[in-house]
Amino acid sequence: MEDQVRRYLEKAAGVDGDDKLPPKLFESLVMSGLRVDLVERGRVVCSMNVPPRLLNAGNFLHGGATATLVDVVGSAVMFTVGAPLVGVSVEINVSYLDAAFLDEEVEIEGKVLRVGKAVGVSSVEFRKKRSGKIIAQGRHTKYLAVPSKM
Numbered sequence: 001m002e003d004q005v006r007r008y009l010e011k012a013a014g015v016d017g018d019d020k021l022p023p024k025l026f027e028s029l030v031m032s033g034l035r036v037d038l039v040e041r042g043r044v045v046c047s048m049n050v051p052p053r054l055l056n057a058g059n060f061l062h063g064g065a066t067a068t069l070v071d072v073v074g075s076a077v078m079f080t081v082g083a084p085l086v087g088v089s090v091e092i093n094v095s096y097l098d099a100a101f102l103d104e105e106v107e108i109e110g111k112v113l114r115v116g117k118a119v120g121v122s123s124v125e126f127r128k129k130r131s132g133k134i135i136a137q138g139r140h141t142k143y144l145a146v147p148s149k150m
Contacts, residue, residue, distance in 0.1 A: 002039040005079050009036050009046065009072070030054065030068040034108075042112040044077040047129060050100050060099035061106070066126060066136050067094050069108055074122040074140030077110035083120050086145040090119070094138040098128075105129040113139075118146050 009031070038045040056062040070092055079085060100106050107129045113121040120142045126135040 001041075001080055001082070005039045005044060005076050006036050008079065008085070009034065009044075009076050027068065027072060030065045031072060034069075037107075039080060041080050042077065044073060044080065044110040046073060046108045046110075048106055048108070050102055050104050050106060052102060055102060058099070060101050061135070063094065063096060066096070067092060067138070069126075070094055070124045070136075070138030070140055073108055073110040074124050074138065075142060077112050077122050077124075078115055078120040078142065078144075081112050081115050083115045083142075084145050087120070087142045088145075089140065090143050091141040092138065094136055096136050098133055098135045100126070100128060100135050106135065115144070118144055120144050 033051055034046050034048045036044070036046050050061050054062050054065040071089060074092070075087070075089075078087075105128070107127045108124060109127070110122055110124045113123055115121075122140045122142075124138040124140065126137070127133060128135060
């Protein structure tokens with residue numbers, strides 16, 4: 001399972017080195033440079049240095065990029081406990097608590113809160129790697145595709 005989760009995150013981050021525009025441009029735009037540091041059952045830890053393309057008008061990490069990472073990392077951590085790779089986000093919320101600036105290293109930790117037969121819930125926390133200060137906290141609720149009995 002660890003390899004499957006790692007491949008999912010690294011593929012979305014464009015780790016394969018392909019310079020062409022990827023089919024999932026939005027995820028690749030946000031996730032390029034994401035490093036997968038740890039994958040274990042119920043927990044995924046990634047890190048990245050904030051790149052110029054993800055800065056907002058205030059010159060810090062854009063809230064939309066943060067929300068996208070809650071979506072993708074929050075989904076990936078559900079896979080570590082056997083959730084299906086197909087599903088639909090039902091709710092994503094993010095509390096923005098501080099700013100991360102250009103080239104600042106950020107740690108992103110996803111944890112499974114619950115994965116049932118049809119719904120999964122994860123939390124994703126963003127911290128400044130150097131100080132451990134929390135930048136944002138997100139929660140992702142996802143409807144998990146239930147296999148048909150037909």
